[in-house]
Amino acid sequence: MRKFECIDDNMLIGGVRAIDLAEEYGTPVYVTDEDAVRENYRAIYGAFSRRMPTRINYACKANANLAILRILEQEGSCIDAVSIGEVEACLRAGFSPERILYTGVNVSNHELAQLVNRNITINIDSLSQLERLAEITSGARISFRMNPEVGAGHHEKVVTGARSTKFGVPRDRIMDAYERAIELDFQPIGLHVHIGAGVQVVEPFAKATDVLVSVAQELESKLGLQLEFIDIGGGIGIPYRPDDSPMDLELLAEEVTSRIKNGTSASKVVLEPGRYIIADTTVLLTTVVDLKETPDRWFAGVDAGFNTLVRPAFYGSYHHVAVANKFGRPGEVTYDVVGPICESGDHLAKDRLLPRLEEGDLLAVYDAGAYGSTMSSQYNMRPKCREVLVRRGSSNLIRERETIDDLLRHDRIPSRLML
Numbered sequence: 227m228r229k230f231e232c233i234d235d236n237m238l239i240g241g242v243r244a245i246d247l248a249e250e251y252g253t254p255v256y257v258t259d260e261d262a263v264r265e266n267y268r269a270i271y272g273a274f275s276r277r278m279p280t281r282i283n284y285a286c287k288a289n290a291n292l293a294i295l296r297i298l299e300q301e302g303s304c305i306d307a308v309s310i311g312e313v314e315a316c317l318r319a320g321f322s323p324e325r326i327l328y329t330g331v332n333v334s335n336h337e338l339a340q341l342v343n344r345n346i347t348i349n350i351d352s353l354s355q356l357e358r359l360a361e362i363t364s365g366a367r368i369s370f371r372m373n374p375e376v377g378a379g380h381h382e383k384v385v386t387g388a389r390s391t392k393f394g395v396p397r398d399r400i401m402d403a404y405e406r407a408i409e410l411d412f413q414p415i416g417l418h419v420h421i422g423a424g425v426q427v428v429e430p431f432a433k434a435t436d437v438l439v440s441v442a443q444e445l446e447s448k449l450g451l452q453l454e455f456i457d458i459g460g461g462i463g464i465p466y467r468p469d470d471s472p473m474d475l476e477l478l479a480e481e482v483t484s485r486i487k488n489g490t491s492a493s494k495v496v497l498e499p500g501r502y503i504i505a506d507t508t509v510l511l512t513t514v515v516d517l518k519e520t521p522d523r524w525f526a527g528v529d530a531g532f533n534t535l536v537r538p539a540f541y542g543s544y545h546h547v548a549v550a551n552k553f554g555r556p557g558e559v560t561y562d563v564v565g566p567i568c569e570s571g572d573h574l575a576k577d578r579l580l581p582r583l584e585e586g587d588l589l590a591v592y593d594a595g596a597y598g599s600t601m602s603s604q605y606n607m608r609p610k611c612r613e614v615l616v617r618r619g620s621s622n623l624i625r626e627r628e629t630i631d632d633l634l635r636h637d638r639i640p641s642r643l644m645l
């Protein structure tokens with residue numbers, strides 16, 4: 227968990243008081259510290275690139291705000307994209323097509339054609355996709371996503387590398403896939419796996435790398451194929467709870483790169499971190515609008531619900547909560563922090579010991595940068611909130627709040643219903 231400075235009971239984010247940001251931009255609002263994004267990128271790139279040539283494909287599903295993408299473009303990052311929307315956002319943020327690797331699942335022919343038109347390299351998920359791509363183009367550089375039969379993650383919904391999941395070419399068909407790709411005149415240049423998300427330990431990454439290395443060796447010996455890259459996917463966890471430990475990046479980098487360097491002739495390691503780069507750079511600021519004592523619990527009602535941050539409701543995820551205008555004060559009362567959505571599953575946090583709250587207090591929900599904004603919705607007809615970038619004491623709006631008109635813009639009423 228990132229440490230925040232405090233002045234006179236007030237939390238500072240990137241040198242700006244949280245209460246001033248709430249005053250200027252309203253709440254709820256996502257606030258991202260630009261320096262933190264750069265720092266995280268450099269930490270992960272540095273740990274791997276000190277050991278072997280490295281490419282970071284930032285998994286922009288975690289946060290695809292154009293300003294965030296610009297920062298990472300400036301840092302030299304590349305991109306893992308999963309939809310034509312993400313590809314388009316990255317192109318508009320200044321990434322050239324060769325810096326984008328598309329890894330989709332159950333990809334339609336229409337989307338394949340759009341990718342080919344934009345010269346995007348495709349990481350192929352199935353033999354069906356390979357055959358369908360061959361009908362649209364030939365000669366292209368491609369890679370394959372393999373199901374490594376090694377899965378891990380913070381919740382069963384995000385384990386992607388297990389054998390039972392829908393992802394990747396099955397391990398026992400992967401040689402056929404490369405052979406067929408060569409027959410179809412493609413140039414296979416890489417091999418990829420993604421084991422899952424929110425993995426806090428090194429071991430599953432090491433296991434998955436062993437699988438990658440053994441397949442790369444088979445590709446070399448049986449097909450004479452030398453891969454340009456081996457891609458270990460994303461999924462590096464972060465410490466969401468105060469007593470969680472951070473991933474040991476040096477150990478992770480050592481375990482992965484030593485296996486690749488010793489076992490293959492691949493010239494580059496690729497990683498696709500989303501959460502690691504962006505999660506802890508961002509807090510969600512939300513105002514306490516209502517307080518309710520019931521026989522069972524004390525509820526702190528806030529203006530952000532699972533429409534704004536769905537992770538607690540969807541995965542039971544823990545996000546640390548602090549009172550931004552009573553920062554550092556000791557906890558006195560145990561609250562459930564709940565939002566305005568009309569479902570009893572609408573909570574941001576449960577059983578949190580916080581300083582005694584009053585209406586108007588400002589809560590900071592930590593580690594909201596990954597899968598916060600991108601998974602937000604307009605459920606209950608609530609417009610999506612603003613996003614703000616802070617840097618060394620100043621702030622910029624990076625996403626405008628939606629309006630009610632935005633929500634209604636795409637609805638159509640057939641004229642017969644207007645009579």
Ligand code: LLP
Nearest residue numbers: 285420423424460461462498499500501597
């Ligand atoms: N690469 C691939 C192929 C992926 O499917 C994902 C995430 C990543 C990279 C990046 O994973 P990360 O480093 O961010 O963990 N909504 C969930 C996470 C789902 C991740 C889906 N795929 C959450 O809020 O925890």
